[in-house]
Amino acid sequence: MEGVRIQNQPEQRSRAAAASGPPPQPYGDGRPFEVQFTENGEMVRPTGWRDWPYVGTPLTPNGLNPPEAPFPEFHNVYMEPSAYDHYKRTGEFKDGTLLVKELVGVQKNNTTNQQDGSTVESSGRGYFMSDYIGLETEYKSSRRYPNEPGNWAYFSFGHVPEAQYAAATAAQPTNNCNACHQANAQQDYVFTQHYPVLRGARERVGRR
Numbered sequence: 736m737e738g739v740r741i742q743n744q745p746e747q748r749s750r751a752a753a754a755s756g757p758p759p760q761p762y763g764d765g766r767p768f769e770v771q772f773t774e775n776g777e778m779v780r781p782t783g784w785r786d787w788p789y790v791g792t793p794l795t796p797n798g799l800n801p802p803e804a805p806f807p808e809f810h811n812v813y814m815e816p817s818a819y820d821h822y823k824r825t826g827e828f829k830d831g832t833l834l835v836k837e838l839v840g841v842q843k844n845n846t847t848n849q850q851d852g853s854t855v856e857s858s859g860r861g862y863f864m865s866d867y868i869g870l871e872t873e874y875k876s877s878r879r880y881p882n883e884p885g886n887w888a889y890f891s892f893g894h895v896p897e898a899q900y901a902a903a904t905a906a907q908p909t910n911n912c913n914a915c916h917q918a919n920a921q922q923d924y925v926f927t928q929h930y931p932v933l934r935g936a937r938e939r940v941g942r943r
């Protein structure tokens with residue numbers, strides 16, 4: 736577990752650290768993505784999240800949640816690179832963590848099963864991705880959201896086709912989003928129980 740020890744060192748990106756052993760391995764160039772806000776405090780839609788570390792994809796097909804799942808259908812979850820880097824070293828979500836969940840539809844074709852919405856492909860009967868159909872984020876900031884539980888604020892850019900995602904959006908009322916996360920998520924309002932990438936990272940630094 737040598738690599739874990741190195742990543743465990745505090746905020747070290749210096750030449751000295753690189754010289755004294757194998758360099759830590761931040762994602763990409765390790766620079767944080769700067770979350771932007773409008774003058775009236777709306778979050779500007781982030782950019783580039785599909786290139787960020789990807790942590791998991793829960794799936795709630797409409798076919799199994801008729802007529803429509805609350806969050807349809809695949810939920811691709813990504814983590815801002817510097818937050819992921821911090822998580823790998825500490826097993827914790829840093830102040831300033833941004834998580835993105837992008838919804839992707841289930842494909843339909845002439846093999847679609849009317850009961851469950853599944854289709855047949857060469858790998859078997861199952862669920863296969865069609866188009867992007869929604870975008871949500873959550874952002875932890877003690878400075879911006881001192882009164883939100885866990886300092887997490889939640890944002891919905893719409894359950895609409897990708898071309899229609901909102902350019903900016905206000906934080907949701909606490910009860911719309913935060914309350915369910917508080918009651919059901921495994922770690923610090925995040926559903927790490929569904930993200931093997933994060934479970935593995937946390938275990939590697941000796942946390943459970």
Ligand code: HEC
Binds near residue numbers: 793913
């Ligand atoms: C009824 C419970 C519930 C409510 C209400 C809810 N969520 Fe979630 N959320 C979940 C679950 C469960 C997950 C785990 C992944 C999945 O199944 O989508 C999740 C995951 C997420 C994630 C990915 C990171 C994480 O915490 O796991 C984001 C971002 C997110 N939700 C945003 C929102 C926003 C924005 C709202 C309000 C508009 C909201 N959620 C309301 C249950 C809820």
